[in-house]
Amino acid sequence: MSPLNIYINEGYLPMVDGSLVYHRGFGDRATRIDDANPALKLSPQVFTAAGPVVPSRTYPLNSPVPPSGRPAPSGPDPAYQRNFLPRRAYWASSFPERTLIAETGSTISILLQNTLSQPHQLRFHGAGPAGADVTSGLVEPGQTRLVELPAPAPGTYLFSDPGNEPVERTLGLYGGLVVIDPADAWRLNTGGPEFERQWLWMCHDVESTWARIASQGQTVNPLTTPAVPRYFTLNGYSGFQALALTTDEEFNKRREEDTLPSGYPRETDVRNFSASPASGAVRTGQLMRTLNAGIVTHQLHFHGNHVWTVRANGNDFPRSNGRVSPAGDVVLQQWEDTVQLQPRERKEAMLPVRRPPESIDAVWNARDEDWKYPMHCHAEPSQTAAGGLYPGGLMADWVLAVGPVREPGLPGTVEDDAHHTFRSQVDFASNQPHEGSPETEFPLRPNVSVELDFFGKDLRFPDGSEHEVWSFENDTSGRQLPGPIVRMAEGDIFQATVKPKKNVHTIHWHGIEPDPRNDGVGHTSFEVNGDYTYQWRPEHPEAGNPNRGSAGTYFYHCHVNTPLHVQMGMFGALVVDPRTDPARPTPAGSRRHSSEGPLYDIATETFLAPYSIDPRWHELNHAAGLSGDDAGLNRFEAKHFFILGGTIPARPKGDRVWAMSAMKANVTGGSKQPTLVRMVNVDYFPTRTRFLDAAGRPVQMAELIGHDGRPFWTTPSPTGPAVHPSTAGQPLLTSIIRSGAAEKFDFLLRPPAPGQYTIAVDFIHWLTGRVQATRTVAVTAA
Numbered sequence: 200m201s202p203l204n205i206y207i208n209e210g211y212l213p214m215v216d217g218s219l220v221y222h223r224g225f226g227d228r229a230t231r232i233d234d235a236n237p238a239l240k241l242s243p244q245v246f247t248a249a250g251p252v253v254p255s256r257t258y259p260l261n262s263p264v265p266p267s268g269r270p271a272p273s274g275p276d277p278a279y280q281r282n283f284l285p286r287r288a289y290w291a292s293s294f295p296e297r298t299l300i301a302e303t304g305s306t307i308s309i310l311l312q313n314t315l316s317q318p319h320q321l322r323f324h325g326a327g328p329a330g331a332d333v334t335s336g337l338v339e340p341g342q343t344r345l346v347e348l349p350a351p352a353p354g355t356y357l358f359s360d361p362g363n364e365p366v367e368r369t370l371g372l373y374g375g376l377v378v379i380d381p382a383d384a385w386r387l388n389t390g391g392p393e394f395e396r397q398w399l400w401m402c403h404d405v406e407s408t409w410a411r412i413a414s415q416g417q418t419v420n421p422l423t424t425p426a427v428p429r430y431f432t433l434n435g436y437s438g439f440q441a442l443a444l445t446t447d448e449e450f451n452k453r454r455e456e457d458t459l460p461s462g463y464p465r466e467t468d469v470r471n472f473s474a475s476p477a478s479g480a481v482r483t484g485q486l487m488r489t490l491n492a493g494i495v496t497h498q499l500h501f502h503g504n505h506v507w508t509v510r511a512n513g514n515d516f517p518r519s520n521g522r523v524s525p526a527g528d529v530v531l532q533q534w535e536d537t538v539q540l541q542p543r544e545r546k547e548a549m550l551p552v553r554r555p556p557e558s559i560d561a562v563w564n565a566r567d568e569d570w571k572y573p574m575h576c577h578a579e580p581s582q583t584a585a586g587g588l589y590p591g592g593l594m595a596d597w598v599l600a601v602g603p604v605r606e607p608g609l610p611g612t613v614e615d616d617a618h619h620t621f622r623s624q625v626d627f628a629s630n631q632p633h634e635g636s637p638e639t640e641f642p643l644r645p646n647v648s649v650e651l652d653f654f655g656k657d658l659r660f661p662d663g664s665e666h667e668v669w670s671f672e673n674d675t676s677g678r679q680l681p682g683p684i685v686r687m688a689e690g691d692i693f694q695a696t697v698k699p700k701k702n703v704h705t706i707h708w709h710g711i712e713p714d715p716r717n718d719g720v721g722h723t724s725f726e727v728n729g730d731y732t733y734q735w736r737p738e739h740p741e742a743g744n745p746n747r748g749s750a751g752t753y754f755y756h757c758h759v760n761t762p763l764h765v766q767m768g769m770f771g772a773l774v775v776d777p778r779t780d781p782a783r784p785t786p787a788g789s790r791r792h793s794s795e796g797p798l799y800d801i802a803t804e805t806f807l808a809p810y811s812i813d814p815r816w817h818e819l820n821h822a823a824g825l826s827g828d829d830a831g832l833n834r835f836e837a838k839h840f841f842i843l844g845g846t847i848p849a850r851p852k853g854d855r856v857w858a859m860s861a862m863k864a865n866v867t868g869g870s871k872q873p874t875l876v877r878m879v880n881v882d883y884f885p886t887r888t889r890f891l892d893a894a895g896r897p898v899q900m901a902e903l904i905g906h907d908g909r910p911f912w913t914t915p916s917p918t919g920p921a922v923h924p925s926t927a928g929q930p931l932l933t934s935i936i937r938s939g940a941a942e943k944f945d946f947l948l949r950p951p952a953p954g955q956y957t958i959a960v961d962f963i964h965w966l967t968g969r970v971q972a973t974r975t976v977a978v979t980a981a
Contacts, residue, residue, distance in 0.1 A: 200250040200251065200252075200306070200308060201252070201308075202252075202308040202309055202310040202345060202347075203244055203246075203252045203308065203309050203310070204227070204309075204310050204312065205225050205226070205227070205241065205309050205310070205311050205312070205321070206225070206226045206227070206228060206229045206230075206238060206312045206314055207223065207224075207225060207226075207311070207312070207313045207314060207315055207319045207338075207360070207372065208223065208224060208225075208226045208229065208230045208231075208237055208238050208239055208314055208315070209221070209222070209223045209224075209232045209237070209239075209314075209315055209414075210222060210224075210230060210231075210232055210233075210234055210237025210238075210239055211232075211237070212237070212239060212371075214405065214430050214437070214584065214585070215430065215436070215437040215438040215439070215440055215441075215584045215588070215591055215624045216584050216585045216588060216591070216623075216624050216625070216827065217623065217624075218407075218585065220405055220407055220410050220430070221370075221410040221411065221413060221414035222237075222239050222370060222371035222410065223239070223315070223319075223360075223367065223370040223371050223372050223413070224237075224238070224239025224240055224241075224297075224371040224372060225239075225240075225241050225297070225321070225372060225374060226238025226239055226240070226241065227241055227242055229312065229314050230314075231314075232414075239371055240296035240297050240435060241296060241297050241298070241299070241374060242254060242256070242296060243255060243256045243294045243295070243296070243298040243299070243300060244299055244300065245258060245260060245300045245301075245302070246299070246300065246301040246302065246305040246306070246307050246308075246350065247260075247302050247305055247381075248302040248303065248304035248305045248381060250305075250306075252308075255300075256293050256294055256456075256457065257291040257292065257293050257294070258291060258292060258294065258300050258377075258379065258384070259291055259381065259384045260291075262289065262290060262291035263289070263290060263291060264290075264291050264293065264456075265290045265291070265396065267452060267455045267456060267461070268293060268396075268455045268456040268457070268459065268460075268461055269455075269461040269462060269463075269598070269600055270285065270286065270289075270290040270395050270396050270462060270463075271286070271463075272284055272285055272286065272463045272465070272480075273285070273286045273287075273477070273479055273480045274480075275602075276465065276466060276476070276482075278466070278476065279465075279466045281464065281554075281563070281564070281566075281602065282463075282464050282465050282466050282554070283463040283464065283465055283602070284465065284476065284477060284480035284481075284482065285395040285462070285463075285465055285480065285481055285482070285483060286395070286479060286480065286481075287385070287393075287475060287479055287480055287481040288384070288385045288481075289479070290395065290396050291396075292396040292397045292398065293453075293456040293457040294377065294399055294457055295399060295401065295434040295435065295457040295458060296434070296435060297373065297374035297375060297401060297434075297435065298374065298375050298376075298377060298399060299358070299374065299375070299376045299377070300376075300377050300378075300379065301350040301376060301377070301378045301379075302350060302378075302379060302380070302381045303350050303352075303353060303378060303379070303380045303381070304350065304381075305349075305350045306347055306348070306349055306350070307323075307346075307347065307348050307349070307350055307376075308345070308346070308347045309321065309335075309345070309346045309347075310343055310344075310345055310346075311335050311338055311343060311344045311345075311346055312338075312342075312343045313338040313339065313340055313341065313342055313343070314341075315340060316340050316416065317340060317418075318337040318338060318339050318340065318362070319337070319338055319360050319362060319367065319372065320334055320335050320336060320337050320338060320360055320361070320362060321334065321335045321338075321346055321358060321359075321360065322334040322335070322358060322359060322360070322361050323348065323351075323356060323357075323358045323376060324356060324357045324358065324359070324543060325351075325356055325357075325512070325513060326348060326351040326356045326358075326376065327348065327351070330513065333346070333348045334346075334361075337362075350378050351378055352378065352388065352513070353378045353379055353380050353383075353386075353387065353388040353389070353391075354377075354378055354387070354388065354510070354513050354545075354547075355375065355376070355377055355378075355399070355488040355489075355490055355513075355545045355547060356375070356376040356377075356378070356490075356513075356545070357373065357374075357375060357376070357490050357492060357543055357545065358373065358374050358375070358376055359372055359373040359374070359492065360372035360373075363418070363419065363421070365421070365426075365494045365542065366409060366413075366419045366421055368492060368494075369403075369404065369405070369406050369409060369426065369493070369494055370409065370410060370413055371403075373401070373403065373492040374401075374492075375399055375401050375488075375490055375492075377399060377488065387486060387509065387510065387547055388515070391509070391510075391515065392472040392483070392486065392509055392549055393472045393473045393481060393483050394472070394483055394484065394485055394486035394549065395462065395481070395483055395484065395485050395552075396462075396485055396486075397485065397486040397487075397488060398457075398458070398460055398485065398486070398487055398488065399434075399457075399488045399489075399490075400433055400434060400458070400487065400488065400489045400490070400499075400595070401433070401434055401435075401490055401492050402431075402432070402433060402489070402490070402491045402492060402493050402497045402499075402540060402576070402593055403431075403432045403433075403435070403492045403493045404426075404428035404430070404431050404432075404493035404494050404495055404581075405428060405429060405430035405431070405432065406426045406427065406428050406429065406494070407429045407430070408424060408426075408427065409421075409424065409426065412424065425966075425967075426494055426966055427833065427834055428493070428494065428495060428581075428833060428966075429584075429585060429586070429833055430584050430585070430592070431493070431576065431581040431582075431583075431584075431592040431593040431833075432593060433458065433593045433594065433595055434454075434457065434458045436454070436458075437584055437591055437592055437593065437594070437624075438584055438588065438590060438591035438592065438594070438624045438627060438628070439591075439621050439623075439624050439626075439627035440454070440624075441454065441458065441593075441594055441595055442454075442459070442594065442595065442596055442722075443455050443458075443459055443596075444619065444620055444621050444627060445620060445621065446620045446621070446622055451620075458595055459595055459596050459597065459598070460485055460487070460550060460552075460595075460597040460598070461569075461597065461598040461600060462484075462485055462552040462598075462599070462600060463552070463599075463600045463602070464552065464553060464554050464599055464600075465482060465483075465484070465551075465552055465553065466482055466553065467482055467483060467484045467549075467551035467552065467553055467746070468482060468746055469507045469532070469534075469549070469551070469745055469746060469914060470745065470914045470916065470917050470918070470919075470921060471917035471918065472484070472549060473917075474917075483549075484507075484549045484550050484551040484552050484553075485549070485550045485552055486547060486548075486549060486550075487506060487547065487548045487549070487550050488545075488547050489538065489540055489545065489546050489547070489548070490540070490543075490544070490545040490546075491540035491541065491542055491543060491544050491545075492543070493542060494542050494966055495542070495578065495581065495965040495966045496539065496540065496541050496542065496578060496884070496885050496939060496965045496966075497539075497540045497576045497578055497581060497593065498537050498538070498539055498540075498576055498577040498578050498939040498940045498941055498942070499537065499538040499540060499574060499575075499576060499577075500536060500537045500538075500574065500575055500576070500577040500709075500941055501536055501537075501538075501550070501572070501574050501597070502572040502573045502574065502707075502712070502718055502720065502723075503555050503570070503572030503597065503599065503712050503715075503718070504550060504551050504552065504553060504555065504572075504597075504712060505534045505535060505536045505551075505710075505712070505907065505908075505909060506534070506535055506536075506538065506548035506549060506550050506551075507532060507533070507534055507535075507548060507549045507551065508532065508533055508534075508535050508538060508546060508547070508548040509532050509547055509548060509549060510546065510547040511528075511530075511544070511545070511546045511547075512544060512545050512546075513545070514530075516530060516531055516532045516533070517530070517531060517532070518531075518532050518913065518914045518915050519531075519913040519914070519915040519927060519929065520913075520929055521911070521913070521924055521929060521931055522931070523903065523931055523932070523933035523935070523936075525935070526935070526937055527887060527888075527933065527935035527936045527937035527938075528937055529903060529906065529911070529931060531911060531913075531924070531931070532912075532914065533906055533909075533911055533912075534745075534906070534907060534908075534909035535548070535906065535907050536709070536710045536907045536908065537577055537907060537939065537940075537941045537942050539885070539937075539938075539939035539942065550597065551746075552599065553746075554599075555570070555572075555599070555712040555713055555714060556712050556738035556747075556749060557708075557711050557712050557713040557735040557736055557737055557738060557749065558712070558713050558714045558717075558735065558736075559641060559643065559692075559713070559714070559734060559735065559736055561640075561641035561643075562640060562641055562714045562716075563714070565640075565641070566601060566714075567601055568601055569598050569599065569600050569601050570598070570599040570601075570714060570715050571596050571597075571598050571599075571715060571723045572596065572597055572598075572599070572715060572718065572720075572723065573590075573594060573595070573596055573720055573722070573723060574594065574595045574596065574597060575590065575592070575593065575594035575595075576592065576593045576594070577939075577940045577941035578883055578884065578939070578940045578965055579761055579762035579765060579766070579835075579883050579940070580592075580762060580832060580833045580834070580835045580883060581593045581833075582594065582761060582762050583762060583824065583832045583833045584624060584833075585827075585829055585833075586824060586828075586829035586830050586831045586832055586833050586834070587628075587823065587824015587825060587826075587827065587828055587829060587830040587832055588624050588625065588628045588824060588825065588827060589628055589760050589761060589762060589763075589824060589825060589832070590627075590628065590722060590761075591624050591627075591628055596723070624827075625826060625827040627722075628824075628825045628826070628827075629825050629826050629827075631721035631722055631725075631726050631759075632721060632722075632724070632725045632726065633703055633725060633726050633727075633728055634725040634726070634727060634728070634729075634731070635727075635728055635729035636727075636729030636730050636731065637725060637727070637731055639694070639731070639732045639733075639734050640716065641734075642694075642732070642734060643692045643734065644692065645691075645692045645693060645694040645734075646687065646688075646691035646692050646693070647686075647687040647691050647692075647693050647694070648693075648694040648695070648696075649673060649683070649685055649694075649695045649696070650673055650674070650695070650696045650698065651671040651672070651673060651682065651683070651685075651695055651696070651697050651698070651706065652671065652672055652673070652697075652698045652700060653669065653670075653671065653697075653698065653699045653700045653701070653704055653769075654669070654670060654671070654672050654678050654700075655667060655668070655669045656668055656678050656854065658678075658680060658854070658855065658856050659855075659856065660812070660839060660841060660856050660858070661841060661856065661858045661860070662839055662841075664812075664814075664839055666812055666814060666817045666839075667767070667817050667818075668680050668767060668768040668817075668856075669764065669767040669768055669769050670682045670767075670768040670769055670770070670771070671683065671697075671706075671769065671771060675852075676852075677852050677853045677854050677855070678854040679853075679854065679855055679856070679857055680768045680843065680856045680857065681768070681770055681771045681772060681808060681843055681844075681857065681881070682755075682768075682769070682770060682771030683771055684771060684772045684773070684774065684806070684847065684850070685755060685771065685772070685773045685774070686773070686774045686775075686776065687737060687774075687775060687776070688737070688775065688776045688777065688778045688779075689737045689738065689739055689740060689748060689749055689750055689775060689776070689777055689778050689794070690736065690737065690739050690778055691736065691737060692734070692736050693734070693735055693736065693737065694732050694733065694734050695732065695733045696730055696731070696732040696733075697727055697730060697731055697733070698730045699727055699728060699729075699730075702728070702759075702821045702822075703726040703727060703728040703759055704726070704727060704757045704759050704764070704769070705719040705720065705721060705724075705725075705726055705727055705757055705758045705759055706719045706733060706755050706756070706757065706758075707719035707720055707755065707756055707757070707758040708733070708735070708753065708755050708773060709753055709754050709755060709756060709773075709941060710751075710753040710754075710773075710907055710908040710943065711735060711737070711749070711753055711773070711775075711908070713733075713734075713735035714735075717733045717734055717735050719733065719758050720758045721758065721759060726759050737749040737750075737775045739778075740777065740793070740794040740795075742794070742795065742920065743795075743919075743920025743921055743922070744920075744921065745910075745912040745914055745921040748777075748793060748794060748909075748910075749775050749908060749909075750775050750776060750777045750791075750792065750793035750794060750796070750910070751774075751775060751792075751793065751905045751907075751908035751909055751910065751943070751945060752772070752773075752774055752877040752878075752879060752905065752908060752943045752944075752945050753772075753773040753774070753775065753879075753908045753943065754770055754771065754772050754773055754808075754879045754881065754941075754943070755770065755771055755773050756769055756770035756771075757769035757770075760821065760822060760823070760824070760825060762832045762883075763816060763819055763821075763823055763824075763830075763832060764821075765881070766812070766813065766816050766817075766835075766883070767816070767817065770881055772806050772808070772844075772877065772879060774877065775908070776790065777790075777791050777792075777793050777794040777796070778794070780794065785798060786798070786872070788800060788801055788802060788871070788872075789801060789872045790804075792875060792904055792905060792910070792945060793905070793910045793923075795910075795922070795923060795926070796904060796905075796910055796923055797873075797904060797923070797925055797947060798872045798873075799872050799873055799874065799875035799947060800865055800871045800872040800873065800874055800875070801848065802846075802848060803846060803862075803863055803864060803865060803871075803874040803875075804846070804847045804848065804874070804875050804877070805844065805845065805846050805847065805859075805862055805874065805875070805876045805877070806843075806844035806845065806847055806876075806877050806879075807842060807843075807844045807859065807876055807877070807878045807879075807958075807976070808842070808843040808844050808878070808879045808880070808881045809840075809841075809842060809843075809878075809880050809881065809882045809886045809938075809960050809962065809974075810840075810841050810842075810843050810881045810882055811837035811838075811839060811840045811841065811882050811883075811884075811962055811971075811972070812837060812838065812839040812840075812841075813835050813836050813837050813838065814838055814839070815831070815836070816832070816835070835883050835884070837882075837884075837962070837971060837972075840962050840971070840972040840974055841856070841858050841974065842858060842859055842860070842960055842974045842976060843856070843857060843858050843859070843881070844857060844858070844859050845857055845858070845859040845862070846862060846863075847877075859976055860975070860976060860977065861976060861977040861978075861979070862874075862958075862976055862977075862978055862979075863978070863979050863980075863981065864948040864950055864956070864978050864979070864980045865948075865980070865981070866950050866951075866952065866953050866980045866981060867949045867950060867951055867952075869981075873902075873947040873948060873949055874947065874948045875945065875946075875947055875948075876901075876945070876946050876947075876948060877943070877945055878936075878938070878943065878944045878945070878946070879941075879942075879943050880938045880939065880940055880941060880942050880943075881941075882940060882962060883940050883965070884940065884962060884963060884964060884965040884971075885937065885938065885939045885940070885963045885965060886937075886938050886939075886960055886961060886962055886963060887935065887936070887937055887938075887960070887961040887963060887970075888901075888935065888936040888938065888958060888959070888960050888961075889934065889935050889958070889959045889960075889961070890933075890934045890935070890956065890957075890958060890959075891934075891956060891957040891958075891959060892954075892956055892957075893954055893955045893956065895957070897934035897935065898934055898950075898951070898956065899932045899933055899934045900932075900934070900948055900949050900950050900951065900956065901932070901933050901934070901936065901946040901947070901948060901949070902925065902930050902931060902932050902933075902946055902947040902949055903931040903932075903933060903936070903944060903945070903946045904923065904924075904925070904931075904945050904946060904947060905943075905944070905945035906942070906943065906944055906945070907942065907943050908943060910923055911923060911924050911931060912924075913927045913929060932949070948978070948980075950978070950980035952980070953980050953981050954979075954980055955977065955978070955979060955980075956977075956978040956979075956980055957975050957976070957977060957978060958975065958976040958978060959973055959974075959975045960973065960974050960975070960976075961973050962974070
């Protein structure tokens with residue numbers, strides 16, 4: 200068996216705006232710095248259990264490759280109208296550049312050759328015995344080194360050069376290792392979730408200043424030259440390139456095959472990803488392997504479907520007996536619409552590829568075109584390139600395909616911009632589709648309707664500073680930050696009319712999943728410069744079914760030039776309540792969190808939203824950066840930190856910033872139900888929320904009951920009813936919660952005794968990990 204030759208090279212790569220930036224990389228041939236096509240990205244290779252190394256973008260090696268990455272189903276699902284049955288263990292998956300694939304039982308054998316003028320190394324993180332790293336050691340300039348290791352357990356791994364951490368990895372010396380059991384090639388691991396096909400997403404951040412220093416043969420000192428990433432990539436590409444919207448059709452095809460998920464709608468049950476209603480068919484979704492090779496914390500937000508997260512850093516999440524780690528992470532299989540990835544972190548989740556649950560029946564039934572939904576990082580500076588050019592950063596789309604056999608005569612439900620191509624990122628960023636006052640398709644009589652009008656106003660904040668704020672108002676709210684709370688019950692027909700008044704805006708209902716026209720994203724629908732009435736319906740629950748229901752906490756925000764507009768204040772809370780069940784009346788003054796969830800006290804229900812301000816951003820104009828000017832939107836330098844919100848029933852009126860520094864909570868064992876806190880991280884960086892007693896000691900007084908608009912569930916049985924952790928006697932009690940940008944957590948406060956407590960929110964820098972500020976809420980428990 201001959202080893203795989205890998206070369207450490209240098210050269211220049213074009214970024215999404217056309218700029219050439221110096222990179223280093225692992226290549227499959229030796230190239231010089233002045234090579235017009237430097238080898239800096241390994242082509243995918245497969246280390247087989249039989250011994251040979253096979254160059255292949257696809258795996259399993261002898262399986263058919265789905266056209267444009269989209270697996271055709273075995274046929275319609277007879278049990279679910281307008282749904283299809285995925286083929287079982289049939290389709291190959293395509294992998295991006297920088298991927299190595301190893302079958303279990305193989306030996307990963309690499310001859311590493313350093314063509315550069317400084318020492319380098321290759322390290323496989325966590326791929327050795329007991330999760331240890333495996334490294335080549337330093338390889339001197341012009342030298343070679345043989346690296347061999349047995350394929351580790353099935354999973355996703357990062358490899359990189361850890362030299363001058365994190366500089367060499369940031370310069371481009373990174374990649375992903377995917378280990379697969381060839382005898383169980385359509386499962387994450389033995390006994391793990393079965394999938395239709397799989398995808399690998401590698402996040403990365405490009406630091407141009409570090410690149411310039413390194414290109415001159417100098418050593419980057421990350422302490423004296425702090426990193427400020429200027430480009431943010433997914434599988435090596437950004438913006439219109441990552442979305443396969445270039446004029447190069449072959450390039451677009453490869454992105455569709457290896458980066459942009461696509462599939463036909465199906466009924467997926469997260470309790471059992473191996474349900475097989477017919478021979479050769481399985482009701483399952485698609486596996487998303489994600490790893491962060493970058494240096495900032497990323498927040499992968501999926502529109503259209505939540506994902507079901509099953510593993511982190513090689514550790515399988517349990518289906519029951521969940522816990523909260525000492526760092527504040529929930530260790531339990533769970534629904535998420537925003538997946539946090541810290542630097543060098545790896546996670547796997549299942550994309551169900553199901554009907555968007557909030558889409559109206561008439562719209563769904565009339566669909567005769569593909570529905571396209573974004574996935575993007577919600578740490579919003581990462582959505583820029585060269586300081587602007589939104590949407591030009593780390594992003595992808597996924598497509599819910601229309602039926603293989605179209606029904607004739609049905610009207611379309613969304614304008615299809617998928618076939619538009621663009622010559623440049625400037626062309627794409629400055630030419631999002633606009634519409635004046637488009638019609639609402641299939642309008643119904645609403646149960647809840649609201650009007651949200653744009654306003655701009657200088658507001659005074661709790662620290663005495665004044666900043667221009669853009670947000671939403673209605674007839675009774677006053678001009679406030681955040682915007683009005685929008686509230687309805689599961690099953691309600693909801694309509695909201697947006698009136699931008701000037702410029703263009705949209706409303707995206709973050710975590711709610713309607714059709715693309717009502718999702719409020721410009722490049723997959725339109726931006727509004729007149730008025731538009733959004734329409735959708737929160738999904739009904741089913742008893743014991745973790746796949747149904749939408750009671751929980753969400754938020755809405757403008758999705759035009761999003762990094763700037765959300766920072767300016769264009770957001771508000773959105774709450775979906777369970778519908779009242781006459782068969783299960785609730786005590787006076789209380790409400791259920793979800794249809795089968797715990798009770799809480801209505802009078803003390805609280806909204807809590809960490810938020811910070813970079814004053815420079817509040818001096819920018821509506822379209823800053825869209826035409827290619829460097830508006831500095833990759834640099835978020837917060838100077839003011841706040842906890843927005845307060846007690847929901849007692850929200851004050853008038854023009855103001857609604858912020859909090861104190862609250863009341865019901866003591867455990869008292870006559871009242873516990874206090875519910877709905878926490879939405881509207882900041883761009885991570886936060887850490889700590890719960891302290893009067894002496895400043897951690898106290899486990901927060902019981903986590905929901906995340907990203909979904910309850911937590913225990914799902915030990917593939918066919919039996921799911922139950923909430925507290926119902927199973929396994930409450931998720933904690934003294935700490937780690938939350939990234941746009942994540943939502945619902946928790947009950949359970950102070951053990953009357954007295955004073957503190958909720959302390961640490962604002963953490965997305966790159967350094969340092970605490971920038973701490974803001975506190977005094978809690979009086981009685």
